[in-house]
Amino acid sequence: MHEQEEQTPARFTRRNVLTASASAAAALGAAGLPVLTTGTPAFATGGDHGHGGGLRAEPLIPSGNRGIILYSVRDRIGAAPDSTGVPYGFERVLARLAEIGYKEVEFAGYTQNTAILGRQITPKEIRKILDDNGLVANGTHTQINPGTFEQQMDIAQELGMKHIGTGGDPTNSAYKADWDAAADIWNELGRRAKARGLRLYTHNHHEAYDFLLDAGPLDPAGKPTRSSGLRRLEYFFDQADPRYVFFEMDIYWAYVARFKHTTYTDWRGNQQTDLFDPILTVAPRTARFPLFHAKDGDRNPSVPDGHDMVPLGDGDINFQQFFQTIGAPHLHHANWEHDNASGGTAIPAQSLNFAASSYTNMSELTIYRR
Template identity: 80%
Template sequence: MADTTNRPSGMTRRDVFRASAGAAAVLGAAGLPVLATATPALADRGQAGHGHGRGLRVEPLVPDRNRGIILYSVRDRITAAPDDSGVPYGFERVLARLAEIGYREIEFAGYTQHTSLLGRQITPREIRRILDDNGLVANGTHTQINPDTFTQQMDIAEELGMRNIGTGSDPTNSSYRTDWDAAADTWNELGRRARARGLRLYTHNHDAAYNFLLDAGPTDADGRPTRSSGTRRLEYFFDKTDPRYVFFEMDVFWAYVARFKHHTYTDRHGRARTDLFDPILTVAPRTTRFPLFHAKDGNKNPAVPNGHDMVPLGEGDINFQQFFQTIGEQDFHHANWEQDNAPGGTAVPGQSLDFAARSYTSMSELTIYRR
């Protein structure tokens, strides 16, 4: 595994202006209307004036080998008992279908299926054989990151040929700096152990991870701060953890939910402050600390608590073209499609795999033009 470390770049909004689609990227990052996003190379096409696409080549923003899916999106079919719906069920049939769609990488969300398929539970070794038979690679997992069971989880990761080992939970749910300090100490040690075995340890965000710390101002009856310096929880964790040992998976949907929900705080003097969260500018200065992403799409809907409704990739408002183009390092990043509400239940048993196919097509259509 290549050694990757944090590469601070001091990226500013002017850099984003240059790196992506000119003013459109800056407007989009600021939450302002963007009518269209074109790449700089496309803009240059008219200046060249010599033939259709002359001097240009098209490259995928997410290389085909880096296109993945977290199995949580199709959990209904992984765990289904044999039925007569005609829809694949269990690891063997579902993974074969995902490979047929075009996915090349799998992020796990558990290692169990319905015991009626084998008369017992499937083993990690048997799952690895299914991966290999279908040309699939395990790129990560959402499991429990616990010092007491971490060796066992790394053993499973190695059995599956996994590159990264992680969790879908925050290192701590606390609003207080001391708890994030303690979590950082634990994660630095676990990350060091993971690196020694050729693995990267990562954590995945929901919106609360990008809420503000309570780290300033008057204290409560328990001596805890009641106001904020404006520092966000996970961004504080970035700086407290060793970039050699601790990595991140941004869930792009939940990052934009954080942008919607967590934009004001009370400073140490009791004044209301506004700070608009920017997912792109959170990743871009430290892009090689994010080997994985959840490519999860949503439509803006201020009437719902999260401000967005989940939809298949490419059918929502999130500008993934702008996102992946601006953060760069296309070969390093791995995108896993996820949609929490993809399963259709017994009424529509094929819905999650149908959404997986539609979302793969959208992921494959994200392209960049280069000279």
Template identity: 75%
Template structure:
């Protein structure tokens, strides 16, 4: 039985509450887009086939279920206290392993110096991983030419297969900046591959906004209109698929679908183009080994169109998403919720949300003959 961070079992009503919406409901918008593309649309009920017994299989295999530590950053950074809630790498990673997580994505390597009287080392973190049967599947580090070798050293000490960043490769609307970013990432990705690593970047919604790459120039000589190409789509084309990979943040991808729908073409005409997160992955499947399984409650009154929630509490259809993109053995899903920490008022909240989200990740299944 699952437990929250103070050891209290999760009751059946709580589990039902967390899986009641979104998890098993097909998205009409996604279904229409998939059908138009000639792809099969998932049936989310348990189908009946005469004379054949169907059985559920997990959409995310247990060994591929992970968490980025940014979700529980408050407890990683916490000093010893009297709350009874785990703190620091040793206690927090042990708790995450108890919950069922098998993979860890890092968001920094520091904890409170009050725990050891000094800062913990990557080698000591590796031992904690090994002791708890955990595997490091990636990191959100600063990716630049000056520190890349050092970052790869840390990644290899921790046993990572992937090394990445939580920032977009370029914070720009112009192709010249994305060209420069692609040159850098192709070089760094080549160096990473030489050391047995894959270099990846994680998206926010702005990465799927439209480039300014056509039409009249402004006073600085830069384009003011768009061809309809999205920033990261351009980066896909400019980077070598052998060296540069991606971690789709599913929440931010759906925010992009909500926010970035219109552009003005070279002739000054406003155009509409809806971004589809599922087709974005299926069109270049092997470039996405990692995902952030981050959920959101739909709220069109919000600037982003969603409010972050624990996995399974929101309206994003992870059942449809993971069933359609396929390759469950290749995909690694890391739960993330930026807003999970509860602060001094509720120090256990992020670990409680981690427990709830793990259960809902494990509940994602598809029926097979």
């Protein structure tokens, strides 16, 4: 934690559960969205003999909705049998994640080291491991394209998923025409997914919240060179059919976007400032975000992304404020992720240790109700 950020708690306890900022509350109110009461939670002095004054504590993220994307522990799933005592392969790693407390997993591939079985594991075998450990597959990051989509849906259904998605953006383009074309494809694939009882979703990185080039003079190829201030994925929200296309916000990358994508050049050539707000992006369309990556970052303006990726609870991102403000806790599934959790040969258990501490911190997020 950096000295200038000490006022933002990294771990959330019963004494700081309601910390929505005044600026966030004002913005939500102006948008016609519900505003949470801010300030210190009340601890009663009567009525129930000082035991909460009618307040009851509930987990902010229900236990059944606490998940992990297996990309975070890919080093151990892909590991060959060894003598370290650290779990390896799907059977041992998923058993350990269930022991930690996770109820859901999001896939990032379906392979393990062939030395474990003498061949590659099958989706049917993975499904049995899930069932044996009381785990549910809530989604996957796979390739989304028309040619292989039916095959990918077959695997998703074999594993019991309700969502199928990708770890990338629908397009990396800065131009509306490319996002329009992507929306046509995703609307059709989403329709096919819905017919099979699945929801199609896309996962963001920070580039998705950069500004479109949709205004001003044209370049030699006839493309705009300036911006109206509209962000790429926010344009896609309206082009994608809400019946068929859903989203998984990576909360860490959304806050990186808040750091990186703050200015654009308007059609007149003037620089404009616009601060991206992850909460205000989700709150008006919360039902379109069934999944989240609960990935934490410690603010560090000296690095390109403005944050160092850390286990959940060790950084500055205010998950309490985020999940409490967007509401609908039973709708949303939070998958912990850390892109660089592996400790390599020096600390082979590091990714699983990070998974354990992150689960503890996720489970301690609490909401108080009367």
